[in-house]
Amino acid sequence: MSKTNNFVFWGLYIVAWLIFVGLSIEAGGLIVNFFFSLYNPEFVQNLYQKLDLTQMYDDSKMVFFGVYSFILIIAILKACLFYTVIRLMHKMDLSKPFNTFVAKQILHMSYFTLSIGVLSHIARELVKSLTHHGFVPDNLNQFWADSQAFILMGAVIYIIALIFKKGVAIQNENDLTI
Numbered sequence: 001m002s003k004t005n006n007f008v009f010w011g012l013y014i015v016a017w018l019i020f021v022g023l024s025i026e027a028g029g030l031i032v033n034f035f036f037s038l039y040n041p042e043f044v045q046n047l048y049q050k051l052d053l054t055q056m057y058d059d060s061k062m063v064f065f066g067v068y069s070f071i072l073i074i075a076i077l078k079a080c081l082f083y084t085v086i087r088l089m090h091k092m093d094l095s096k097p098f099n100t101f102v103a104k105q106i107l108h109m110s111y112f113t114l115s116i117g118v119l120s121h122i123a124r125e126l127v128k129s130l131t132h133h134g135f136v137p138d139n140l141n142q143f144w145a146d147s148q149a150f151i152l153m154g155a156v157i158y159i160i161a162l163i164f165k166k167g168v169a170i171q172n173e174n175d176l177t178i
Helices: 003-039 041-046 054-059 061-091 100-131 138-143 147-177
Strands: none
Touching: 003 054, 003 061, 054 061, 061 100, 061 138, 100 138, 100 147
């Protein structure tokens, strides 16, 4: 592998770490917001993203827990996705990329990405229907605005995972014939 490709790979590895740290902080901040909104709702406007859903909590606890569950699960899945990317990049041997570990990690990435997309789409449609009943504020769309992109990306990554799985099978077959 050339020095330029190696430099780009390590640059992307650092970017993946930065994104993972940012997504982990976001998920942690949202979890802290959740507990503060339950136990000390007056303090929520001073916290991360000022996600104040106390009016929703007062109107319907079931709606509050449902919407907040979607927000937390999507945030945690995004952090898990980038943790999987980091594990893949850390253990991947670029001189022999077709191995079982790489194929499994790419398959896990496709599952995480597709799950994020589907859950985001469900949450967006749920919030859209709840908006008609006056439950949900407008600032929630930032958490699932990109659901179609995640669904499409999950499908593409799944196809790549199938190609890697076939590549592993062909490489193992070639190794046995030599």
